[in-house]
Amino acid sequence: IKRKGFSLRRPLHPVVLLTLVYTISRLCHFKAKRGFDSLNQTSSVQNSVAVFWDLDNKPPNAFPPFEAVVKLKTAASSFGVVRSMVAYANQHSFSYVPKAVREQRRERKLLNQLENKGVIKSIDPYVCKVCGRRFYTNEKLVNHFKQIHEREHQKRVNQIGSARGSRRVKLVGKYSMKMEKYKNAAREVLTPKVGYGLADELKRAGFWVGTVSNRPQAADVALRDHMVDVMDKRKAECLMLVSDDSDFVGVLKEAKLRCLKTVVVGDADDGALKRVADAGFSWTEILKGKAKKEAVSVVGKWKDRDILKKLEWTYDPEVERKLYDSEGMFDDESEDLDFDGSDDGNSSDYIHKEDSGAWWELDTESDADSSKSQ
Ligand SMILES: [Zn+2]
Secondary structure (H helix, E strand, C coil): CCCCCCCCCCCCCHHHHHHHHHHHHHHCHHHHCCCCHHHHHHHHCCCEEEEEEECCCCCCCCCCHHHHHHHHHHHHHCCCEEEEEEEEEEHHHHHCCCHHHHHHHHHHHHHHHHHHHCCCCCCCCEECCCCCCEECCHHHHHHHHHHHHHHHHHHHHHHHHHCCHHHHHHHHHHHHHHHHHHHHHHHHHCCCCCCCCHHHHHHHCCCEEEEECCCCCHHHHHHHHHHHHHHHCCCCCEEEEECCCHHHHHHHHHHHHCCCEEEEECCCCCCHHHHHCCEEECHHHHHCCCHHHHHHHHHHHHHHHHHHHHHHHHCCHHHHHHHHHHHCCCCHHHHHHCHHHHHCCCHHHHHHHHHCCCCCCHHHHHHHHHHHHC
């Protein structure tokens, strides 16, 4: 039988290793008991990242939401594979229009008036991105878009809405390209009826968006519950939280207890959350792509931790004994392999053994031992 987890390439100093393994076994009791199975169970979530965005606390504001998500996702993916992105906010956050967007709209209105009066003229014509028609003023383009394309779109939506079963599926397939084209064009031409399209932009960028009531803390509670659910179902190995709200300290601590990796994105430099998390970044660092560089060193540390964790599982004395007793491979000397002894002063025996050979190559050593004794 070939044992998993023994193929440690990089020899660590035995004392350091034993101390760390002991510490980790203390922290990760729930895993230590599972033995080999846990290795297979966790393989599907290995390196997976779940992103949680507290929109009420950290709205993207001046930065376009779609681009903000792209940057955030890039940063998150340097910690692993991004499996889920979840954002919560109350209705107020979604209907709010940031100052920068309000100013943009005011400016556009002014330009439209000047264009209509013939005072100014755009160098390039305004092109309809659905049908390709060209207009000399922005207002004409907007009117054309509303009269022709917005109506067409509404018709399609209604048709799909009233259809059932296979007819519905057919219609969705038939219209999907056209509707996508419309949505992309509408984003630039039409002003969202509510807010500035925050929820739509986040969804477009891949977020699952939850709206809660305007009751204070409602979004916090929803987000926290969602995080706990992801932990309970072990859907992710790393949690990335976008918030500065110290109410999340508890859930981050819980994540650490469960041996999950934690990353916080917030602007409070020495905030309560950053003190708890494994790594912390500011929005500026995320937007400038600085997080990616730092992530490399963080991930390096995690990898070392993971190697140690795997070793710890493999050394579970009960599993070891059962496995090898049944194979008849071990004699009484196998007790030396128990890591239990590492914390009560017997570790010196163990280290002594190391001097006589490369102890981390237990595969070959124990194979040789057992073949001698047979
Ligand atoms: Zn058109």
